Amino acid sequence: MTVPLLEPALTGPRIVPVLVLDDVETAVPLAEALVAGGLTTLEVTLRTPAALACAEAIAAKVPGALVGLGTLTRPEQFVRARDAGAKFLVSPGLTDRLAEAAKAAALPYLPGIATVSEALTAWEHGFRELKFFPAMLNGGAPALKGMAPLLPEVRFCPTGGIKAENVREILALPNVFALGGTWLTPAEAVKEKR
Numbered sequence: 001m002t003v004p005l006l007e008p009a010l011t012g013p014r015i016v017p018v019l020v021l022d023d024v025e026t027a028v029p030l031a032e033a034l035v036a037g038g039l040t041t042l043e044v045t046l047r048t049p050a051a052l053a054c055a056e057a058i059a060a061k062v063p064g065a066l067v068g069l070g071t072l073t074r075p076e077q078f079v080r081a082r083d084a085g086a087k088f089l090v091s092p093g094l095t096d097r098l099a100e101a102a103k104a105a106a107l108p109y110l111p112g113i114a115t116v117s118e119a120l121t122a123w124e125h126g127f128r129e130l131k132f133f134p135a136m137l138n139g140g141a142p143a144l145k146g147m148a149p150l151l152p153e154v155r156f157c158p159t160g161g162i163k164a165e166n167v168r169e170i171l172a173l174p175n176v177f178a179l180g181g182t183w184l185t186p187a188e189a190v191k192e193k194r
Contacts, residue, residue, distance in 0.1 A: 006088045006108035006129055007155060007177040009066060012038045014171055016180035018070065018159060019044045019054075020187065027054035030190060031062040040064055043090055043180055045071040052084050059085025068108075075101035082107055092133055094118065099125040110157055114138045119151050128153060129177065134160025141169045148175045 017039055021027045027050075031042055042065055044055040052069070059067045069081035070090035078101040081089055087107065091098055094111035102109035103126070112133040113119045122130050132144060135158035139146075144156055158170060159180035170179050 003103060003126060004106065004108045006041075006068075006110065006157070009087065009108070010041055010178060011066075012040050014178040015039060015167065015184070016041045016043050016068075016157065016159075016178055017184045018180045018182045019185055019190075020047050020182065021051060021054040021190070022048050023050050024053050024057045026190060026193065028057050028061050029193065030185065031058040031065050031067075034184075035062055035064045039184070041066045041068070041178070043068045043070045043088075045069075046073075046077065046081075047071055052080060055081070055086060056084040059087075072098070078102060078105040081105070090131055092131075094122050094125070094127075096125075099127070102127075116147060116150055119147065119154055123151070123154060129155050129157065131180075132156045132158040132160075135170075135179075136161030136166070140166065141173060144170070144173050144176060148173070151175070 017034055044051055055067055055069050058065055066087050068088035069086040072089055072091045075097045082105045089107050090110045092112040110129055110131040111122050111127055112131040113122055155177040156175055157178045162179055162181040163183050170176055
């Protein structure tokens with residue numbers, strides 16, 4: 001069984017801001033600004049106590065935002081993410097239990113992988129879009145280029161350590177459908193509401 005794909009739902013730039021949010025009052029204006037700037041696919045990470053509420057508020061109040069929830073590390077988080085309005089799900093890795101939870105949620109899911117063996121395991125579970133993570137620590141564009149002939153039907157959304165200067169090189173790869181990162185929303189700028 002394969003899960004739905006995220007790539008067909010993407011509009012605008014193939015860049016996914018990864019948001020680490022501490023409060024709903026900051027989340028909605030930040031999402032509105034990103035969407036107004038053309039960045040409509042947003043990943044809210046479950047790294048803070050307020051993250052789920054932030055994702056729910058963005059999904060409800062920001063038309064045009066395609067909200068995903070990331071850093072899912074426990075099966076029970078998948079249902080909560082879907083119920084909060086998430087349209088796609090992201091994990092830093094993959095286990096059998098996470099694979100089953102993702103299939104049950106029936107949303108696009110990007111399990112994190114760092115090696116060809118991990119990518120093959122994800123493929124066997126039915127996942128065709130994968131998060132290459134942490135991308136820069138694991139070889140960046142050269143590593144993804146090397147995986148292309150080995151995994152011709154797999155598409156990647158690399159995250160982790162990507163900076164503005166890496167974007168063009170990574171997005172030019174035929175096996176990359178998008179990329180994500182926090183460089184667009186640095187913690188200090190978000191905190192100061194810039």
